[in-house]
Amino acid sequence: MKNYKTMKMILLLSLSASAITACSSQGNDKGNTSTSKPSTENNQTEVTPPDPFGKYAEPVTVTEVLGFNPPEDSRTPKGITPDQNAYFKDLKEMMNIEVKYKWTVPSSQFEQKFSLAMASGDLPDILELDPKNFEKLKKQDMLADLTEAYEQYASPTLKKYMESDGGFAMKTYNADGKQLAIPAFEDPFLSTQLLWIRKDWLDNLNLQAPTTIDELEKVAEAFVKNDPDQNKQNDTYGISLQKTLFFWGFDVRGLFNGFGAYPSIGDAQTAWIKNGEDKLIPGLIQPEVKTALSKLQSWYQNGILNKEFALKDENKAVEDLTSGKVGISYGEWWYPNWPLNLNIDKDPKAEWIAVQIPGLDGPAKSLVPKIRAGKVFAVNKKAKNPEAAIKMINFYIEMGNKQYLEKNKAENGYVYNWFNPRIYNPAQIETIYTEVNKALDAKQTEITLDDENYKNVADVFKAGTDFLAGNTKDASKGVNWGQYYSRAAKDGGWGTTRKIKESGAFVNNEFYGLPTKTQVEKGAQLDKLMQESFTKIIMGASIDEFDKFVSSWKSLGGDDITAEVNAWYGEQAKN
Incomplete structure (x- = not known):
């Protein structure tokens, strides 16, 4: 990569020369901005470009908030807290940046806590945002313009990542020529839903991995009734489910996909699918969703779903998976990394496999977004050093290099899923x-x-x-x-x-624009309506409640959102 070895040398030299830098900066509070020096040719002044890895002459403190899950690597020291993350020590040594948390909460509490922070205006310097919150803060003029910070401080590697899609994701978060966020976009197929199932339980019961919904039902019933773990106790159930039906994990997106239903892309984001060539329709209110809900209701009654699913958050769902209470879960590619690895360590006989989601007549099609950028990193307009966010992204990418391999380990207290802002190679x-x-x-x-x-x-x-x-x-x-x-x-x-x-x-989910006006204003209300209506149906309410839900969804803002989404879709067709 062009100039890459030079950048690494600059970073290493900055560590050994930090004391000299601090003494010679003459009070420059950035310590790495452009500097001028006389040129021997034509007496012109040469400008030294800012260093993406340069160390601040004086400590720079940035504030953050964090919603976190447990460390994904079991070798992480017990009892470590987010503020003790070893990445912060290196960040201080390399760049003289200190991170202070305004607050940290388990990820299940983050949305509510962050909503309160936005309402009160008590926001940190660096912001991890979903598209809806980005749109809200953009309209309130709360976000810093990162155009200059990105142009001057983004490392060659970061720029390579951001340009890998032709700059499309970056343009999505640019308004009136101002770059308001750096998107953490990835391969869209990372969202593909799979069926994770315990093969050792299948083998114990002489069963095959299911390819259809009917086969899945038979396997799940056997996992409930036939002692799949052979412990002579009636202590297992069939399919994992937590209370948030469409989430980032341990939910039922994949099950709905098996019925040809595409209600949500996850995290309560409605999916939009083609109806012919020129219109998008909301997958959430289609007849196939009603069929899937009817099946879930029967599974709840038969014990295939845990009777207390409506009280379980994702942490409780994980406990059931890791303790061997359930043998089937829908989810994405990463489940073995966490939490299935924990089950393997608790039960050496446990064996999990991945299969394509079962459908009505055979393996089904998963919903996949056209763009996967579930979060973006922005900076509070009030922040004193907006470029620090860019430098922190550079730092995280740099920590993946070979020279840090022996140091950067979980057992040494490095918890990557607690560090923000972090951007990965999209590929x-x-x-x-x-x-x-x-x-x-x-x-x-x-x-x-x-x-x-x-x-x-x-x-x-x-x-x-x-x-x-x-x-x-x-x-x-x-x-x-x-x-x-x-x-x-x-x-x-x-x-x-x-x-x-x-x-x-x-x-494909065909809508990949920023949330529309009505989605921002009414989205939370409609999400709550969906969650409450669907949960009641699964737990035994009349299946006709779905028709009432559809009517309410449309009248409370759904029709307006549909019109806005299709107006956006029409504009894309012109481009």
């Missing part, structure tokens, strides 16, 4: 899959890749080779299996997803 998962399998097929003993992807590829390669060899010296079986089976195994999470992509077994 990272495919890079890992390709490079690891290339090395495994060639029977290599180490990874020879030498770029910013090295750490991720090398970690998965080592986990895979250790798992395949039964080596648990450096990590548990679950940790090794989780990294390998999620990212590199040809029949694992991403391996199965790739086959679905290649076979065309997916349906």
Whole structure:
């Protein structure tokens, strides 16, 4: 990569020369801005460009808030808290940036807490936003213009990532020539729904992995009634489900997809599918959704779903999966990495596999977005150092390089899923899959890749080779299996997803614009209506309640949203 080795040398030199930098900055509070020096040619002044990895002369403090899940790697020291994340120590040493949390809460409480913070105007410097909250803060003129900060401070690698889609995602978050956020966009197929199922339970009951809804029902009933774990106790149920029906995990998006229903892309975002060539319709109110709800109701009555699902958040759903109470869950490619790895470590006999979601007549099509950018990073307009957010992204990317591999480990207190803002290579998962399998097929003993992807590829390669060899010296079986089976195994999470992509077994969510005016104003109310109506139906209310829901959804703003979405769709067709 152009100038990349130069950048790494600059970063290393900045560490050893930090004391000199601090003394010689003459009070410059940025310590890495453009500087001028006389030129020997024509007495002109040369301008030294800002250093993406430069260290501030004086400490710069930025504030954040965090909604967090437990560390994904079980080797993380017990009792560590987000403010103790080892990344922060390196960030301070390398760039003289200190992170202070205004508050931290479990991820299940984040949305409510952040809504209160927005209402009171008590926002941190660096903001992790979903599209709706981005649109709200944009309209309130609360977001800093990052155009200059990005142009001056984004590392070559960050710019390469942001330009990998032709700059499309960046343009989505640019308003009136102002870059208001940096999108964390990824391969859209990372959203592909799979069915995760315990193969050891299938084997114990002499059953095959299901390919249809009817087969799934029979397997799930057997998991309830036939003692699949062979412990001689009636303590298992069929399919995992938590109270938020359309979420980021442990929900039923994949089950609805099996009925040809596409109500949501996750996190309560309504999906929009084609109706002919020139119109989009909301998947949430289509007849297929009613059919799926009727099936869920019967499964609830028969004990296939846990009777207390309406009281379970995602953490409780995870507890059931890891403790061996349930053997089926819909979800994405990453489940082996967490939480299924925890189940493997608790029960060495446990074996999970991924299959394409069952449908009415055979394997079904999953809903896949055209753009996957569920979160973006923005900066509070009041922040004193907006460029610090860009430099922190540079830092996180840099920490994936080979030189940091021995240091940057979970057992040393590095918790990557607690660090923000973080941006990944949009093609990272495919890079890992390709490079690891290339090395495994060639029977290599180490990874020879030498770029910013090295750490991720090398970690998965080592986990895979250790798992395949039964080596648990450096990590548990679950940790090794989780990294390998999620990212590199040809029949694992991403391996199965790739086959679905290649076979065309997916349906696109056609709306990828920012939330419309009515979505911002009425979205939360409509989401609540859906959640309450669908939960009541699953728990036994008349299936005709769905028709009442559709009528209410349309009159309370759904029709307006449909018109706005189609106005947007019409504009795209012209471009």
